[in-house]
Amino acid sequence: MVLLLIMQRLPYVEWGLNPLFACATGPKPQITVEDKDLGTVDLTLDLEAEERMTHYGLRGRATNVFPVESERLSKLLNEQPSQNTSKDMVAKLYWPEQSRESEPDILKKVQEIAEKNPDVNGHIPEMVWFHKFDETSTANIRKILGIDKPDRGSCALYIIVFRKLVPITTLSGEEFLKAWWHVVVCGCPCFFRAIIH
Numbered sequence: 228m229v230l231l232l233i234m235q236r237l238p239y240v241e242w243g244l245n246p247l248f249a250c251a252t253g254p255k256p257q258i259t260v261e262d263k264d265l266g267t268v269d270l271t272l273d274l275e276a277e278e279r280m281t282h283y284g285l286r287g288r289a290t291n292v293f294p295v296e297s298e299r300l301s302k303l304l305n306e307q308p309s310q311n312t313s314k315d316m317v318a319k320l321y322w323p324e325q326s327r328e329s330e331p332d333i334l335k336k337v338q339e340i341a342e343k344n345p346d347v348n349g350h351i352p353e354m355v356w357f358h359k360f361d362e363t364s365t366a367n368i369r370k371i372l373g374i375d376k377p378d379r380g381s382c383a384l385y386i387i388v389f390r391k392l393v394p395i396t397t398l399s400g401e402e403f404l405k406a407w408w409h410v411v412v413c414g415c416p417c418f419f420r421a422i423i424h
Contacts, residue, residue, distance in 0.1 A: 255275075257269065269298055270296075276294045289321060292319045295317060297316065297388070303355060304316065307353070309349075325383050330387060334351070354389055360386075364383040365382050395407070
């Protein structure tokens with residue numbers, strides 16, 4: 228009974244539900260996110276795409292990867308030089324622990340390494356934009372409930388938009404062999420597995 232009373236008295240955002248996503252309905256919901264650097268970022272999420280990847284479970288980050296469209300991010304994508312000529316984007320929506328190093332920070336470090344190493348350059352996911360929804364932190368509800376060390380193990384909702392990788396399975400002949408050899412030289416077996424999916 229106490230749990231039900233607590234649930235009734237707290238707004239949804241304090242339970243980790245972002246109102247942007249709660250109001251977004253349909254197979255291609257549209258949301259706008261206010262970004263301190265870019266201003267308003269428009270996103271059209273294709274939640275029913277065949278190439279969508281999901282991972283739900285009692286443990287984990289509830290990771291979803293799906294195609295996304297955005298006029299604002301498309302302009303940003305065109306400004307970034309790349310060996311990958313794809314103009315399509317995918318979004319990764321997930322709930323990582325806040326105490327861990329963020330994926331955007333890790334990707335920035337990897338990009339710095341790739342720029343110095345020609346064997347790695349062009350073989351890593353290209354992050355176009357990311358946003359952390361601070362208001363969805365599970366630490367908020369833990370603080371309200373008086374739990375000791377509310378930040379320990381707390382999660383928050385992140386969205387990262389990437390330039391879509393061209394699957395290696397679409398290549399054939401010499402192009403396929405060249406891409407396969409780059410994977411071997413780069414030493415990225417996880418990349419090979421990810422690009423095939």
